Amino acid sequence: MSVNTLNEYVEPVTELFSKYSKGNIYFSSFKDSNHKRTQIELAIEGEIQNTEFEYISIGVKLLKYLDTNIEMNIHIISEEKLNNYFDNSYEPIKIDSIIIYPDNTKDTLIDDYSNILLKPGLGFGTGKHPTTKLCLQELQKFENKTVLDIGTGSGILSIAATFYGATKCIGLDSDDMALSNARYNCSINELDEKIELIQTDFDDYTTNDLFDSIYANVSGLFLIENSNKIFDLLNIQGNLIISGFKEEDEKNITNHFSQFFNVLSQQSEDGWSCIRMVKK
Numbered sequence: 001m002s003v004n005t006l007n008e009y010v011e012p013v014t015e016l017f018s019k020y021s022k023g024n025i026y027f028s029s030f031k032d033s034n035h036k037r038t039q040i041e042l043a044i045e046g047e048i049q050n051t052e053f054e055y056i057s058i059g060v061k062l063l064k065y066l067d068t069n070i071e072m073n074i075h076i077i078s079e080e081k082l083n084n085y086f087d088n089s090y091e092p093i094k095i096d097s098i099i100i101y102p103d104n105t106k107d108t109l110i111d112d113y114s115n116i117l118l119k120p121g122l123g124f125g126t127g128k129h130p131t132t133k134l135c136l137q138e139l140q141k142f143e144n145k146t147v148l149d150i151g152t153g154s155g156i157l158s159i160a161a162t163f164y165g166a167t168k169c170i171g172l173d174s175d176d177m178a179l180s181n182a183r184y185n186c187s188i189n190e191l192d193e194k195i196e197l198i199q200t201d202f203d204d205y206t207t208n209d210l211f212d213s214i215y216a217n218v219s220g221l222f223l224i225e226n227s228n229k230i231f232d233l234l235n236i237q238g239n240l241i242i243s244g245f246k247e248e249d250e251k252n253i254t255n256h257f258s259q260f261f262n263v264l265s266q267q268s269e270d271g272w273s274c275i276r277m278v279k280k
Contacts, residue, residue: 001056002041004071008270010038010128018177020055036270037069038128043077053066064253077243093127094135098160101126103188108239114163118156119181119186127156131243134267134274137243140164141265141276145212148172150202151244155182157215158195166213169195172205202226210235220245224256230259234279239264243274250275 001021003013015040021042044052044134053074058071092107093100099113109115118126127133131150135157143165149158152171161169173179179199186195196203202222214234218222223230223242240261245253250273268274 001044002039002073002075003060004037004039005063006070006270007036007038007068007071007128008130008272010040010126011066012063013040013060014126015060016056020059021052035134044131044262095127095133096140098127098136098140098163100156103185111242113239114160116159118154118159118185119188124173126154130272131267131274132156134272135215135217135241135243136160136271137267138274138276139213139215142213142239144239146209147213147215148211148232150214150216151184151218152197153217155179155185155195155197157217157252158182159185159189159191161193161215162191162212167194170207170211171195171197172200172202173197174199175260202229206234211238213239214240215241216244217242218244220249223253227257227260231279236279238279240277240279241274243272245273247273248275 001017005013021044025172045106057072060070064070089210092105094113096112098116099110100116100118101109103105103117103119105117127136139157139161143262145165146159146171147166149155149160149161149162149169149171152173155171158166158169158171171182173182176199179197182197186192186197197198211233212231216230221276223245231241240257242257247268250266250268252274254266257263257275262277263275263277265276266273
């Protein structure tokens with residue numbers, strides 16, 4: 001099963017695949033011709049329920065309101081073609097000094113870069129979505145030290161932070177599937193001791209610790225509603241990276257947070273925004 005869509009909808013489509021398919025294996029292909037679209041592919045082995053296709057098809061049809069050129073295709077392939085697909089379906093993603101590889105990569109890792117292994121799909125944060133990319137660019141600019149990663153998804157931001165000074169990361173997420181994948185990603189990157197993953201809603205999270213860096217790649221409404229708690233959890237002069245909202249909402253969010261923070265940078269890509277600030 002494959003879905004061709006704009007890069008910003010890669011993660012919603014892979015969530016559809018993972019939620020409604022009982023397949024043992026699925027992959028997101030990172031190959032695209034114009035750097036704006038991605039072919040996301042799911043390989044299902046064994047008995048297939050019709051409802052698997054139906055629910056995914058409904059989700060894709062809903063996304064058509066946002067991406068008019070989105071397409072879904074289904075093919076029956078042989079085991080030989082499936083094995084060949086596994087060997088050739090991925091290309092690494094380079095984001096400044098970070099390179100993200102699929103967990104089954106056969107590529108030689110490059111020593112001069114921060115190399116991250118990632119199981120694509122499960123858990124938001126493949127590196128493909130503009131908000132993930134922008135957050136990854138920002139966290140490379142400072143010494144991260146102790147990190148709180150709100151809505152950690154795949155764990156990619158916490159994993160990346162360890163290459164840029166983070167000694168301890170706490171990743172929060174309420175979704176058990178995302179946390180399961182984040183644990184896998186942390187394990188294959190040999191970071192279990194540096195990254196602690198906690199399944200909880202942010203409202204329920206309590207700690208006596210303060211953090212030097214906080215990442216929140218979530219919705220604009222969540223950010224505004226939780227700005228006081230985020231402020232309270234951050235050390236003075238600590239770095240805050242926020243994203244997950246559209247460019248048209250950036251001014252309102254900036255105005256709200258500038259009461260408590262000094263804005264250091266604002267970036268946008270494909271209509272999505274990211275802001276880095278320090279606590280006053």
